Amino acid sequence: MKDLTGTFGNLYEPVKALIILRKTGESQQSDYYIESYDMDDKGCPINGHPLSVRESNSLAKALQAGEKKAQGFLTPKDLMPPNVLHLNSGADGYVIWHTPPQPVKLLFTENLGIPSAMAHIPALVWKAGKGSLQLFAVYAAEFEETTPLFYAPFFNIYPDGRVCMGNVRIRIPNDCGLERFMERWQEYFFNSYFSHLIGGHEPIKGNIVQLWQQLTANAEPFPTEVLNPTPYQLKNLLR
Known part of the structure; x- marks a missing residue:
């Protein structure tokens, strides 16, 4: 159930x-x-x-x-945040935004053998509604409809980019403004534990466990050459 x-x-x-x-x-x-x-x-x-x-x-x-x-749902405080790529504020509203390469604290379950620690991640494209999240990696710093998307190099993600949030309780208030909406989803994602790959999905070239063991042990930038391409472009996230 x-x-x-x-x-x-x-x-x-x-x-x-x-x-x-x-x-x-x-x-x-x-x-x-x-x-x-x-x-x-x-x-x-x-x-x-x-x-x-x-x-x-x-x-x-x-x-x-x-x-x-x-x-007030998905209403920006002032000007539209520069990292927002697309905003649909209808009844089933959603936002598409991007974040740059950066170090973040990642949490891993003990069975993976990866320490929970700071590590560098690649640039990401997020698409979130009130109850669901999709996540992809990108090379680009500038975006257009044909920008190719790569699989996000994390556990707990389906091949179509949908994130399995496990037992994380998603609570987005009806009056949640745009900036806080994006912050909440990033907090939900990075404050949940990575535990497993889904259905044999391989988001990177090579061994993903060894990759994160290496990245959590040092301060190296994320090696974007290991990312696997998806069949999607940015325009496929628009609906």
Whole structure:
């Protein structure tokens, strides 16, 4: 069974129920009557009464706050961050961005025989939505639609770039701004333990365990010549 607890947000309890009644006649217009119910501690409606002006105003404020919160999703603080390659802020919004070659702290499970330590990684292209992440490596410092993508040289990644996050609980709030959204996904990825290759997938030329044993033991730049090309270009990440 799949553990869905990581998809849960804040818990809500019922506090009010509304029933909308409509009276229809011969005219084209209809009359509406709204009845409001409070909820008892068991979640059952009680104390039915006409919806008051005060309750109407409270409901309107709640709806406006919810709409404003949803509109904040993937909104940049100021100018668009320079490392963003593509932004889709629709209902199923996602972001594509890149990060440069850099040293990061990598975590490995004990069975791999690789120490958890700082190591240099190549430039990466990330694509993330609210609940999923794809990751690829790149040679390029400048990007266009035909930029070729390489397999990210890590464990726990499928051949199509999808990242298996294991038991990491992904929590992206509905009002998460663009900068924090990218930061959260990078934190989720680098704070999870690498444990295994998926389905015989070979992301690099040679032995990936020996590669990371070497890179965690010294401060060498990542050897990009070991990256294996994918059949994808940057344009394939757009949908």
